[in-house]
Every structure is written in structure tokens, then in C-alpha cells.
Amino acid sequence: MLSCREETELMSQGFERPLTLGERLGLRMHLLFCKGCRATLRHFKFLRTATRAWRDQHHDF
């Protein structure tokens, strides 16, 4: 089982490349038991939403 630190690396990479089946299963298991990583994944997703929103505000001509 990966550590929280390693799982956050995978979560971040999930925005960059498709994770392998093994990585996804491992991550899902980890998230079942880890509240901190569940929150972190939502935070990462929100970061993307917020950054896109910022971008659109600045070049939505």
C-alpha cells in the first residue's frame, strides 16, 4: 500500500495521464480509508476548476 504522499503524486498524475488499472485500484482502496487523501483529491479537482475559471475571466472576449 502506498503512502499518502505517494498517493497524492498519483492523484496529480491522474490529471496528466491515464492511471493504470493497478494504480486506480490502489488509489481507490487508499481513499476508502483515508479522509485526508479524499479531501486532497477534491482540492486538486477544485484547483483545476478555479484555474480554468480564472483563465476564462481573463480571456473570455
Add this chain to the structure above:
Amino acid sequence: MTPQDLSHAVSGLRPRLLRFAQLQLREASAAEDAVQEALLAATMHAGQFQGASAAATWMFAILKNKIIDEFRRRSRQPQADVDVEQAQAFEEALEEQFDERGHWVSHPAAWADPQASLEQKRFWEVFEVCISGLPEKPARVFGMRELLGMETEEICKELKLSTSNCWVLLHRARLGLRDCLSRRWFGET
């Protein structure tokens, strides 16, 4: 469009272009230069545009390229000592969030209604402060990825980084921004 029509159409656009460049280039003078060059390039091609929105889209594309040029130039330069120190301090702060086995020292907490924050002016100020607070390297890669909307492969190529290096920098940027927004906006302690 005549150059006069164009300059009229884009005068209102300038502040937004400037802000966009400023958040990524950090130095006001570099942002000013990039915007100026984009405006100048657009003026020279005024005849090609059918309307203001085509000109704006085009100008934005030019500005993006100017920002990437500047990033490429900077990535080839040695980092200043203060930047190296800032990057080290940032790295240490991130590592302190985890114990020796790599588990959270204190679990990040869920954010209350983050979506509502997007409507608040003050949130965007904090957001910009957090992005500006990242060390240059992770900020650059994050900016290219999320603000310029580039693919990781393109970014690595432009900055001559390995893919895994790009991933590491994006991970550091995300962890750093997560932490900053938690502390400065969502009130996690």
C-alpha cells in the same frame, strides 16, 4: 479592420491581457513588454481581422507565445540564489506535511462550499497571492499547464524537462496551492 478600429477595439482588452501576463511572468515590466508586443503584432495585421473578437483571439494567441518565449528564455538561465532558497523552503514546508512514513501529519479537511468561492472577488485575490507565492519552477509548469492550457508533453519539450520532472513540479505546485488556499481562504488550521 483599420488599425484605428483595431486600437479602439483592443484598448479595453489591455488590462485583462496585462493581468493574465502578470500572474505568469511575475515581473510587471516583462508582462508589459509581452502585452505591448502582442498589441503591436495585432496592429500590423489589422487588415486581416473581420471583427474585434477575431482580433482578440489572435492577440491572445500571440500573448501566449510571448509568455512561452519568456519562460523558455528563463528556464535556460541559472536560478538566482534567492529563488533557490525559496524553492528549498517551499520543498521543506511541503515535506513537513508528511511524517517519515509519508502519511499526513494532520489530515487535510474538506473545504466548505468551494464552488461559492468562485463568485467572490476576495477569493480571486487570495488565489492570485497563492499562485504568486509558488517558487518559479513549479509556478511556471503549473501556469503552462493550467493557465495556458498546454499538454504536459509540450511543456516538457519547451522547458527541456523530463516528463517525470514535469509531473513532480505539477504535484509540488498543486500541494502548495492546496495548502495555501486552505490556510488563507478556507480557514483550515
